[in-house]
Amino acid sequence: MADRDTAIRRTAAFVAGIAFGAWMAQPDTPSLSIAGAAYAQEAEVSPTMVRDRNRDAYYPNTEDLAPDEMRVIACGTGMPTTRAAQAAACFLVELGNGDKFLFDIGSGSAERISSLQIPYNFLDKIFIGHLHTDHFGALHDIFIGGALMGRNVPLKVWGPSGATPELGTAHALEGMMQMLTWDMAGRAGNVDFRGYRLEVNEFDYKLENEVIYEENGVVIRTFPAIHSIDGAVSYALEWNDLKFVFSSDTYPNKWFIEYAKDADLAIHECFIAVPDLVNKMRFSPESALLVGTQVHTAPEAFGKVMSDIQPRLAVAYHFFNDFDTGTAVYERIRKTYDGPLSMADDFMAWNVTKEDIRVRMAVTEERTWAPPLGAPAEPPTLDDRTAFAEQVGIDIADIGFSEFTKSGYWDVDDALRPIFKEASEALGRDFPYPGDE
Numbered sequence: 001m002a003d004r005d006t007a008i009r010r011t012a013a014f015v016a017g018i019a020f021g022a023w024m025a026q027p028d029t030p031s032l033s034i035a036g037a038a039y040a041q042e043a044e045v046s047p048t049m050v051r052d053r054n055r056d057a058y059y060p061n062t063e064d065l066a067p068d069e070m071r072v073i074a075c076g077t078g079m080p081t082t083r084a085a086q087a088a089a090c091f092l093v094e095l096g097n098g099d100k101f102l103f104d105i106g107s108g109s110a111e112r113i114s115s116l117q118i119p120y121n122f123l124d125k126i127f128i129g130h131l132h133t134d135h136f137g138a139l140h141d142i143f144i145g146g147a148l149m150g151r152n153v154p155l156k157v158w159g160p161s162g163a164t165p166e167l168g169t170a171h172a173l174e175g176m177m178q179m180l181t182w183d184m185a186g187r188a189g190n191v192d193f194r195g196y197r198l199e200v201n202e203f204d205y206k207l208e209n210e211v212i213y214e215e216n217g218v219v220i221r222t223f224p225a226i227h228s229i230d231g232a233v234s235y236a237l238e239w240n241d242l243k244f245v246f247s248s249d250t251y252p253n254k255w256f257i258e259y260a261k262d263a264d265l266a267i268h269e270c271f272i273a274v275p276d277l278v279n280k281m282r283f284s285p286e287s288a289l290l291v292g293t294q295v296h297t298a299p300e301a302f303g304k305v306m307s308d309i310q311p312r313l314a315v316a317y318h319f320f321n322d323f324d325t326g327t328a329v330y331e332r333i334r335k336t337y338d339g340p341l342s343m344a345d346d347f348m349a350w351n352v353t354k355e356d357i358r359v360r361m362a363v364t365e366e367r368t369w370a371p372p373l374g375a376p377a378e379p380p381t382l383d384d385r386t387a388f389a390e391q392v393g394i395d396i397a398d399i400g401f402s403e404f405t406k407s408g409y410w411d412v413d414d415a416l417r418p419i420f421k422e423a424s425e426a427l428g429r430d431f432p433y434p435g436d437e
Contacts (some may be wrong), residue, residue: 031170035214058128058349058362067096070242070352072265073116073362075102076109077271077317077344079281080134086320086346087112089135091246091267096238100220102126103246109138110145112190112346115364120151120195125213126158129225129248130232131172140176144183147195149370152377154197158212160205160222169185170202185399188387189385192369192377205231209259223259225250236260242352245311249318251294252301256309263311267344270316271296273328280325299329303336309338313357317344348418 045053051062058073064211066069069095079088092113099121102113113123123146136159143155159169177198184196195247203212205224213220218239225232227249227306237244245260247268260266272281279286280333292298296318306314314337319329326343333341340347340357347362389396417433426432 009268010053026201041339042140056360058360060118060362060364065096066353067238068189068353069096070094070239070244070264072244072267072350072352074317074344074346074348075112075116075192076138077319077321077346077348078108079134079318079320081281082106082108082134085244088137089129090138093237093244095218095219097239098122099214099216099239100125101173101218101220101237104129104135104248105142106134110138112364113142114145114149114368115347115366116364117368117371119371119374120146120149121153124151124153124156126155126157127213127220127235128157128169128226129234129246130160130171130229131162131167132249135248136172136356140171140180143176144180144196148187148191149192150377151195151371152192152373152375153195154199155195156199156201158201158203158220160233161202162205162230163229164289167229167231168202170200173198173200179262180395184388185392185394188388188399189382190380192380193384193388194378205233207233208255208270209236221259223255224304225251226257229249238261241354244352247297249296252297252305256305260309260311263309264357265308265313265315265350266311267315267317268302269282269297269318270299270302270307270329270333272319272325273299276325276328280320299332303333306333306339306341307335313340313342313350313359314344315344315350319401321345335366355368 014225046347059245061410067069071092073092075092076087076090078088082088082199087108089104090106090109093101093103099258100118102123102125105126105128120376123142126139126142128139128385139157146155157169157173161168161175162171164170201212202209202332203222207222208223209221209223211219214224221236221238222233223236225234225248232248232250234247234250234256236246243263243265245256245263245266247256249269250256256268265388272290274292276281278285278293281288283291299316302316316329316333319344320323330343342350345361347364349360349362351358351360385399386396389399413433420431420433
């Protein structure tokens, strides 16, 4: 019981510390909305006009972005071993000009993205920090699933080179496409195939604050990171005098210190505390010390980084944010940093303007289907099957059913023909039964 009471007290102190720390740390900067909520006096409200009331949660697809506003949503904040509560690394940036960008696409994050019900045509730009699966392991999910659920434009991916061509983004994604050969062969000719195209933009991982994307008033820069081996990078997005910085995974480094200054939102990895790597993750002490302090950024080191760059809001991610482990990470950060801080969790949302940063949790629907289409769908065509066979070097005769497989058909025509008749009558068009044309 004593241990449980201690945990409850520590959790209460943790939550109170976040709110009080965010409120008190930088009195000369615009306050976080979450910090002053306890002192807000609400005006008289209507009993029926409820849509425009202020909410403590973000409900996707209920709030228009202002032309000068940035919204960031955490679609993955956890560890390399995924779990239901937290997917691996992924952050969505939405801008008031209509642009949307995904930074990392770690394992499990595609489900979070689906929950936001954003048309997949708008989610066509992904920036990968490095090639660990907890940072790009859901790419094939959003590539295939996004096309199946309405994306009919190519999926564009940016990522770093490696020390050799085999260690670069282009090689990794070429291998992914090879892995998907059977998957795509089975879809060509059956669905709108326009979205099943991947455009890979590999750049030199040694670029220092160089522009790799510039369009529609948005500038995205890359600079090196230090993680595992050569070939990891971080990113900075600048738009409308707002600056978003994403470290992906990195050991504290001079490039982040230099190029993340003046950030409105600085998201930097902050790994689980070393004792919890031993107690919770079952690491050996030797491995915990190495991974927790040298391969990743320890909480104390995260705090030191943020104390130097002084962002409007620091965001710590890449740890399991539980009542006990989150508290330990928070307390260690506060040894070296006393500024505004978010302890990231999946579906945390930040609305950023020049005047304010509002922090809330998103309330999402788990049983989602396809979101609205970003552009009209087109009927499938067998020309897509022919083109795909030529692209991958497969005989068109090998895409389909062999005589062996056809011999296994069982006659259910009497059950299926009425479905085609029903569709023809409902839509006022003729849908001939296969084989009757």
